[in-house]
Amino acid sequence: MAPPASYPAMGTLVILNPTAGGRKDPDALQRRLEPWIDGDFVSTRGPGEAVGLASEAARSGYESVVAVGGDGTVREVATGLHLGGAAPRLGIIPAGTGNDLAWCLGIPAAIERAAAVATDGRTAALDLVQASRLAAYDEPRYLVNAAVAGFGGRIGDAMTPAFRRRFRRIAYPLAALGQVRDLRPYSIRVEVDGRGMDAKALMVVVANGEYAGGRIRFVPGASTGDGLLDLVVVHAVSPGRLATLIPRVLSGRHPGTTGISMYRGASVRIHADRDMWINLDGDTWQPGPAGFRVLPAALRVAVP
Known part of the structure; x- marks a missing residue:
């Protein structure tokens, strides 16, 4: 899926790595998440793209940006939010191989349960390195x-x-x-x-x-x-x-x-x-x- 031409103010943007964890079906993650998250979905097409998507989302007024993928995807989205002003809250849906940060934060491994945390969980401070x-x-x-x-x-x-x-x-x-x-x-x-x-x-x-x-x-x-x-x-x-x-x-x-x-x-x-x-x-x-x-x-x- 190509990125939207422009972002509306407010709401949630979901940034997916469609091949996270070695997945073959690039649309599978979005199909599973659409019933659980009311927001705009965009899939990355290669390494590094999530940085720009998240940065633009931060500057465009989104309240929440959800990273769907592994630790590399989360790193890119976090980088983009920081470079864009870090206003939106970061949500994490672990769909990669290691998912270490999600494990550190206690985010459930089940995608549907993680989606509930991303939308309705409490907010905590997260250090960046x-x-x-x-x-x-x-x-x-x-x-x-x-x-x-x-x-x-x-x-x-x-x-x-x-x-x-x-x-x-x-x-x-x-x-x-x-x-x-x-x-x-x-x-x-x-x-x-x-x-x-x-x-x-x-x-x-x-x-x-x-x-x-x-x-x-x-x-x-x-x-x-x-x-x-x-x-x-x-x-x-x-x-x-x-x-x-x-x-x-x-x-x-x-x-x-x-x-x-x-x-x-x-x-x-x-x-x-x-x-x-x-x-x-x-x-x-x-x-x-x-x-x-x-x-x-x-x-x-x-x-x-």
Whole structure:
């Protein structure tokens, strides 16, 4: 479906990613949602389009913009709302592969129940995270849930629509297993609110919420509205030690465990001795030194 030529004032705009989760029928999501949401529907035609649609909706007076898709779609819609002035409330209907932010916020997985939350739920503050490449002058990116650097940083490259459709919720862990052969430590320097520390690390996670990578509880107790970022550093350890760490991370029992360091602050900078690819809310970004800063309560979001 092509975007409407102009938006009426007020009301709800639903922005759908028609292929979210590897779906084959591009109209299926809209058919399911139309009985539940009284609003205007528009489907994206490619990566990045939701940013412009949401930005225009914010400037045109919509009261609510609902993102239907995975974490990448939510990130694009949130980015557009921020760039457009962030007036509309963000609704989220999880229809992707990981749906980590929805999980963090307690939004139901069932599409019809999530639609009820998007339209009638209470409103909560949602922090936004700005990501910038420190060695470049390109425009900053934004994310709503988590950035993963190092191991897992290029996981999005393996997440083709067919792969997502076939493996669904376990797609992220399976894609990560495919990168084990590239598991090499980085010499990194991390700065949290200006305080620096050096480490040999396999992976660094900059998180706004508790869950990332397909509902892995990387940061138990993290809040998407506390005005702070949570940093998790997985240190370079022996293969035997790594084998014991993995189940603890998967079950959220890793805080305080040897080989894991956790920090909290409003800004994070990451430098590495070689290209360290970074994944933003499920999508591969760029390698190189990067900075992150939280934008407290930048958005309003519908929650149960």
